[in-house]
Every structure is written in C-alpha cells, then in structure tokens.
Amino acid sequence: MTDMLTGVRTLQNFIDGAWRDASGAEVLEDRNPATGELLAQVPLSTAADVDAAVAAARRAQAAWRETSPLVRTRAIFALRDALVEHRDELAELVTRDMGKTLPDAAAEVGRGIESVEAACGMPHLLKGETLEGVATGVDVSLIRQPVGVIGAITPFNFPAMIPLWFLPYALACGNAFVLKPSERDPLPSERIVRLVSEIDEIPAGLVALVHGGEAVVNALLDHPGVDAISFVGSAATARHVMSRGAANGKRVQALGGAKNAMVIMPDADPDVMVGGVMGSAFGAAGQRCLAGSIAVLVGTREEQDRARDRLVEAASKLRTGDGMDPATDVCPVVSAQARERLAGEIAAAEADGIRVVLDGRGDPGPGGAFLGPTILDDVPAGHRVLTEELFGPILALVRAPDLAAAVELVNASRYGNASVIFTESGGAAREYRYRVQAGMVGVNVGVAAPIAWFPFSGWKDSIDGDLHANGRDAVEFYTRKKVVTERWA
Ligand code: NAD
Numbered sequence: 001m002t003d004m005l006t007g008v009r010t011l012q013n014f015i016d017g018a019w020r021d022a023s024g025a026e027v028l029e030d031r032n033p034a035t036g037e038l039l040a041q042v043p044l045s046t047a048a049d050v051d052a053a054v055a056a057a058r059r060a061q062a063a064w065r066e067t068s069p070l071v072r073t074r075a076i077f078a079l080r081d082a083l084v085e086h087r088d089e090l091a092e093l094v095t096r097d098m099g100k101t102l103p104d105a106a107a108e109v110g111r112g113i114e115s116v117e118a119a120c121g122m123p124h125l126l127k128g129e130t131l132e133g134v135a136t137g138v139d140v141s142l143i144r145q146p147v148g149v150i151g152a153i154t155p156f157n158f159p160a161m162i163p164l165w166f167l168p169y170a171l172a173c174g175n176a177f178v179l180k181p182s183e184r185d186p187l188p189s190e191r192i193v194r195l196v197s198e199i200d201e202i203p204a205g206l207v208a209l210v211h212g213g214e215a216v217v218n219a220l221l222d223h224p225g226v227d228a229i230s231f232v233g234s235a236a237t238a239r240h241v242m243s244r245g246a247a248n249g250k251r252v253q254a255l256g257g258a259k260n261a262m263v264i265m266p267d268a269d270p271d272v273m274v275g276g277v278m279g280s281a282f283g284a285a286g287q288r289c290l291a292g293s294i295a296v297l298v299g300t301r302e303e304q305d306r307a308r309d310r311l312v313e314a315a316s317k318l319r320t321g322d323g324m325d326p327a328t329d330v331c332p333v334v335s336a337q338a339r340e341r342l343a344g345e346i347a348a349a350e351a352d353g354i355r356v357v358l359d360g361r362g363d364p365g366p367g368g369a370f371l372g373p374t375i376l377d378d379v380p381a382g383h384r385v386l387t388e389e390l391f392g393p394i395l396a397l398v399r400a401p402d403l404a405a406a407v408e409l410v411n412a413s414r415y416g417n418a419s420v421i422f423t424e425s426g427g428a429a430r431e432y433r434y435r436v437q438a439g440m441v442g443v444n445v446g447v448a449a450p451i452a453w454f455p456f457s458g459w460k461d462s463i464d465g466d467l468h469a470n471g472r473d474a475v476e477f478y479t480r481k482k483v484v485t486e487r488w489a
Contacts, residue, residue, distance in 0.1 A: 010041040011186060011211050013049055014193050016056035017204025022211060023048045028183050033099040033332040034322035036367035042183045045212035050178070050219035056205035057149045057176035058225050064206055065146050065174040069123045075201035076168045080116045082195040083164075087113065090160055090188055092324075097185035098159050099332045099369065100284045101323040105160075111452070112164030115470060118452040119168035125475045126173065138487045144479035146174030147251060148227035151220035153241065154189070155233040156182035156334055157287045157391075163189050165456070166230045167196070169474035171206070178208040178226070180216045184334055221245045228477065230469070231255065232289075234389070235415070235461050242464035253477055254464040255289070255457050257389040258417030261410040262292040262446070263432060264307050265403065266299035268422035269444070273307070274314045276422060276446030278329075281395040282318055282373045283447065285333045289462075290418045290440065290447045294386060294396050296406045304399050308377060311395070312358050315373040320360070333392050336368030342392035349376055349385050360393060387413070403428055411437045417458030418448050439468070 002009045010027055012019040022043035030040045064072070083090070087109050094105035130141040150170045154162040163179055170177045181189035193209040196202055210216050217237075220226050221244040228251035231241045238256030245252040262280060264273055280292035295311065297304035321328040333339050343361050350356050360372030371393055379385050379396040386396055400406040410419055420442035421432040429443045439458035442448025450456050455468035467477040 008038050008040055010043055011190060013043070013045055013053070013211055014197065014207070014209040015049065015053045016208075017197070022046070024212070028213075030097065030185065030187065031335070031367065032096050033334055033336075033367045033369035034324065034365065039097060040187060042186055043211050044183070045210050045216050047215065047219035049210050049212075050216055050223060053178050053208035053210050054149055054223050054225040057178055057208055060203045060205035061146070061149055061174075061176035063203060064176065067174075069126055069172070069174070071201055072172050072174060073120055073122045075199050076116060076119050076122070076172050078199045078201065079168060079196060080113060080120060082198065083109070083113050083116060083192070086191070086195060090191060093188050093191055094160050095323040097187045098156060099323050099334060101328050101331050102326070104284055104331070105323070108158055108161045111449070112161040115161070115164045115452040116168040118470065119172045119474075122172035122475075125472065126479070137489075138485060140483060140485050143482050143484065144173075144475070145482055147478055147480055149176045149178065149225055150478065151223075151226045151229045152177060152179045153217050153220065153229065153231045153233065154179070154181050156184040157284065157289070159185045160188040160192065162232050163192060165232075165469045167192075167207070169470070170230070170478050171202070173475060173478035175478055176206045178210060178220065180210050180212060180220060183211065183213045186211055217241065218244065221250070222248055226250060228252070229254070230477070232469070238464045251477065252465050253467050253469065255469060256462050256464060257415060258289045258291070258458060258462050259294065259387065259389050259413050259415045260290060260292050260418045260420070260438075261294040261296055261413070262420040262422065263296045263403070263406045263410065264298060265421065265423035265425065265428055266303040266307075267424045269424060270310055272444050273422040274310050276420065276444065277311055277395070278314050278318065280420065280446035282315065282330050282393045285331050285371065286393040287333060287391050288447065290449055291391075292420060292446060293390065293394065294398060296398050296400050296409055298400050298403060298406050301399075308357070308397055311397075312375055315358050315375060315395070318373050320362075320370050320372040321365070330373055330393055332365060332367060332369035333371055334369065336364070338392065339364055339369045339371050342371055342390060342394065345385070345390050345392075346374055346376075346394065349379070349383070352383065354379055354383070354385065381409070389415070403431060407432065407435045411435070414461045415458065416460035417462035418442065420446060420448055439463070
C-alpha cells in the first residue's frame with residue numbers, strides 16, 4: 001500500500017506464501033539516517049498476524065520435514081545463488097536503511113552469504129551416530145530431527161546478515177521460520193524474503209515475515225505453535241526473551257549486548273594496532289556487537305601516551321558522512337534520537353571530569369544522525385562509559401601497567417562478547433587468549449568475527465542460553481536428538 005500524500009509504501013507481512021497488510025493500524029517511519037529520507041512505513045503487526053504466520057508455518061513444516069535433506073539443501077543452494085545475484089542491490093539497501101558505508105554493507109552481505117554456504121553442508125552436518133553391538137544383537141543410534149517452527153527476532157545493526165545467520169540453517173534442518181526483523185531497518189529482510197519466495201523448492205508458508213516491535217516479539221514468545229526462538233539484540237531484551245520464552249517451554253538462544261575491550265601492548269605493531277582499533281571502534285559508527293569501545297593502553301605512562309596520541313591522530317583524520325559517499329569512513333548512527341543520546345553520554349562524561357581528547361559532536365547532518373569519532377581519556381574504573389554499551393563511535397581509554405592488570409580490567413565486565421589484543425609477543429597473545437573471558441578473541445585483528453563455519457557468540461551477559469549462532473551449534477539448536485536402541489532377533 002502506498003501513501004497518496006508521501007508516495008511512501010507501507011510494508012506488508014509475508015504469510016502463507018502471500019504479501020498481506022498487517023492487521024494493526026499503527027505504523028513507524030523508516031528513514032535513511034544519512035539523509036532523513038522517509039523510506040517506508042513499518043506496520044506494527046499484532047498477535048493475530050503472528051497467529052496466522054505460525055499456523056501456516058506449522059502446516060508447511062509438516063511436509064517440509066518429510067522432504068529429503070538433499071532437496072532441502074538444494075533450496076539453500078538456490079538461495080545462495082539468488083543472494084549472490086542480488087548482492088550489490090542488497091548492500092545498497094543496507095546502506096540506505098541502516099546507514100553503514102557501502103563497503104561495510106557489501107561485507108555484511110558477503111558474511112550473510114557465507115552463512116548460507118555453511119548451511120549448504122547440511123546433509124553432512126545432520127548425520128547421526130551409531131554404536132553397534134552394545135549388548136548381544138543390540139545397536140544404538142542417534143538421529144537428529146527438526147525442532148518445528150522457529151521464531152527469529154533480529155536487531156538493526158546487521159539487517160541482512162543476522163537474519164541469514166538463522167534462516168538457512170533452520171530451513172536446511174527441516175524447520176519453518178517466522179522472522180520479525182528490526183522495525184528500524186526492515187527493508188533488507190523484506191528483500192531477502194522476496195528472494196526466498198521465488199525459490200521453487202520452498203513451499204508456501206514455510207518462511208514468514210512479520211513486521212513490528214515488542215507486541216510481535218511477545219506474541220512469538222507466547223505462541224504455543226513456536227518451538228524455538230533465535231534472538232539477537234541488546235542484553236536487556238535478550239534477558240526478557242530468554243525468560244519469557246523459557247517460561248513458555250521454548251528452546252531459546254538470545255545473543256545480547258557487548259562492551260569489547262582492545263588491549264594494546266607496548267610492543268604492538270603501530271600500523272596494525274591503529275588500523276585495527278580504527279576499524280573496530282569507529283567502523284559502522286561503533287554499532288557492532290564486535291565494536292571495540294574500550295582501549296586498554298598497557299605499559300609505562302610514556303608508552304601509554306604514545307599509543308593514545310597515535311589513536312587520536314588517526315581518528316581525527318576519519319571522515320564522517322553518508323555511507324553512499326566513497327570518501328566516508330564513519331557512517332551516521334541509526335537515527336537522530338540515537339545521536340542525541342550519544343551526545344548526551346559524551347556531555348555527561350565531560351561533566352564527570354573525563355577528558356574528551358577527540359570530540360565528534362560537530363554538524364549532525366541532514367538526517368541529524370552524524371556523530372564523529374570521539375575519544376575519552378583516562379576513564380576511571382566503574383564509570384558508565386566503561387560499563388554500559390553506548391553503541392556509537394565513542395572510544396574510552398583506560399590504562400594498565402602490565403598484561404595481568406589489563407586482563408583483570410577486561411574480565412571485570414559483565415559482558416564477554418569479544419576481546420582483542422595487539423602485540424608482537426606470542427607469549428602475551430597466548431596468555432591473553434587463555435585468560436580472557438570472551439567468546440570471540442582477536443590477536444592483531446580488530447574485528448574478530450568468526451567465519452560462518454564456526455559458532456558466533458560471547459559469554460556472560462552477552463548471551464542468554466548456551467548454543468551460539470552458526471556452525472555446528474546452529475545444527476544443535478535447530479534439531480532435537482533421538483536415540484534409538486534396537487534389538488532384532
Ligand atoms: P534491541 O534489543 O533494541 O532490538 C532487538 C530486537 O528486539 C528488535 O527486533 C526489537 O523489535 C525487539 N525488541 C526491542 N525491545 C523489545 C522489548 N522491550 N520487548 C520485546 N522485544 C523488543 O537491539 P538493537 O538496538 O536493534 O540492536 C543492537 C543491540 O544488539 C546491541 O546491544 C548489540 O550489541 C546487539 N547485538 C548483539 C550481537 C551478538 O552477536 N551478540 C550481534 C548484533 C547486535
């Protein structure tokens with residue numbers, strides 16, 4: 001449906017193989033954060049829409065689980081080809097809707113495609129185990145069967161990749177899939193679901209898209225027809241999703257927020273270190289769950305200051321602007337409201353006596369969402385700039401005399417998503433890798449995102465649940481194990 005006055009369409013849900021208007025009347029505006037352009041109206045769907053999506057998904061799943069894993073995987077190969085064919089278009093959509101630079105968006109789409117490629121190995125991954133002759137004539141075998149209907153709830157910061165962390169694995173394992181994308185940038189999800197709808201092997205109803213916010217999430221969490229929930233978002237929402245989903249007897253994986261530290265040893269290669277920290281702290285304007293938002297400067301005061309000066313010099317050269325502009329290094333944050341919140345955090349830190357050694361609070365741009373790289377020096381332990389996930393291009397510097405003190409500082413966090421060390425010492429790297437409490441670790445790599453064949457997630461408050469996304473964990477999450485003990489005369 002297109003608004004006569006604005007010319008902007010209201011998005012539709014995809015339910016039972018057809019695009020349909022949502023039943024709720026309320027809509028939210030989806031704007032390009034760089035330009036302020038209104039891209040679409042996002043309907044706030046209701047429990048009735050979720051109910052229709054789940055009922056159709058259940059019907060489709062009953063037949064899909066009878067479909068050979070080879071045929072199911074063929075559908076995933078077809079999805080891979082469709083995504084490759086449309087990768088540039090998808091990347092542009094990510095940039096316009098979410099804001100990140102075009103190369104970053106292209107990398108996101110590439111990562112999403114890798115996840116689809118990893119799921120193409122499903123016939124191998126689904127194979128069970130057998131132990132013959134456990135007693136006279138008795139054999140035991142383990143088989144994997146699909147869980148049923150999966151509800152997926154995804155965040156704004158990777159609007160193409162994160163739905164693709166879940167959809168291909170869930171389908172290849174024999175499940176149906178109901179996606180509730182972020183209401184802030186749902187266009188890439190809509191495009192992906194359109195591509196899915198064109199794949200012959202995928203039956204109508206098996207994949208649904210329901211737009212909306214909290215009400216849709218809660219309807220999925222409460223619906224008896226939903227068997228499992230894959231969630232990615234902030235820690236507070238992850239906790240809510242886990243408790244409500246688990247209370248309703250569902251299997252839940254809820255990947256939450258992060259506060260990732262980068263340890264900079266005095267022997268770090270300066271170019272590697274500076275390049276890694278710039279990409280990590282300011283890439284995607286710090287709106288990644290793998291963003292490095294704390295730099296721990298290790299060494300003597302002089303060595304620490306030298307590292308700080310290098311970082312400030314490099315960050316001051318980064319250009320903030322529209323992600324479509326090839327000259328842009330730092331994209332806008334997701335909305336004018338997010339920019340306002342972040343500027344407030346910087347002002348509050350300043351009022352607490354923290355030195356702002358690089359201040360990004362310049363021109364907010366036409367969409368009101370530009371915020372340049374900002375560096376805060378000598379942030380005292382326990383300050384909210386160190387403990388809270390700000391999710392913007394704000395880097396906090398802290399000091400540690402040696403590696404042991406740095407590890408202690410890093411491990412004091414309630415989060416444990418990712419952590420990175422820059423050093424030329426194998427011994428220091430090994431010690432860090434061994435002691436740090438994080439699910440993803442980088443050594444001389446700023447954004448230590450595991451490739452799709454490995455599980456992706458953190459520890460501590462960065463996850464509620466135990467199975468990570470991607471890799472073998474995805475197969476574990478989307479299947480139930482059945483053990484058969486047999487005796488034949
Ligand atoms: P968010 O928690 O605001 O939203 C995530 C999803 O939950 C959205 O679909 C949203 O509609 C829904 N939601 C939000 N509030 C809700 C509520 N009160 N009740 C029910 N549903 C609700 O997260 P976001 O701002 O979209 O995404 C950024 C966050 O995601 C950051 O904290 C980031 O670290 C995290 N993230 C984590 C990972 C990871 O792998 N751990 C990856 C990407 C992003």
